[in-house]
Amino acid sequence: PSTRPMPKTIPEPDYPAEAAVRRVRQNGEIKWNGDFIYVSKTLAGEAVAATETEEGEWAFSFYAHPLGLIDGRHKKLVRRSAVQPRPDGPAADSNSGGKL
Known part of the structure; x- marks a missing residue:
């Protein structure tokens, strides 16, 4: 077991003054x-x-973890992974070394 003391609760995030802060419901x-x-x-x-x-x-x-963007038309949060386009060309096959 760790001997380092851990806080009972994490501190409230220190969001910028211009941010719109919302509390997530149950x-x-x-x-x-x-x-x-x-x-x-x-x-x-x-x-x-x-x-x-x-x-x-x-x-x-x-906190500093991005969650996504609001899609105003569909009234939902779009995750960043769904927003980012896939690369074209050789970069698209970088995980397979260019081989299929």
Whole structure:
């Protein structure tokens, strides 16, 4: 066992003043512009922050961990992994060494 003392609870995140902070409900949702957006049940009770990007989108994060972007049309959080395009050409096959 570790001899290092651990805190009973983690400190509240220190989000920027311009961030819109929302507390995640027990069902994993937050209220955003009059709608309910599912974030994650794992974060129930935790504060998440939304910051506006240069493109006018809202990016959500938990502490420094990015969660995704709000899709205003479909009223849902789009995970960053779903937003990033796959590379084209040889970089797309980098995991297989270019062989199939």
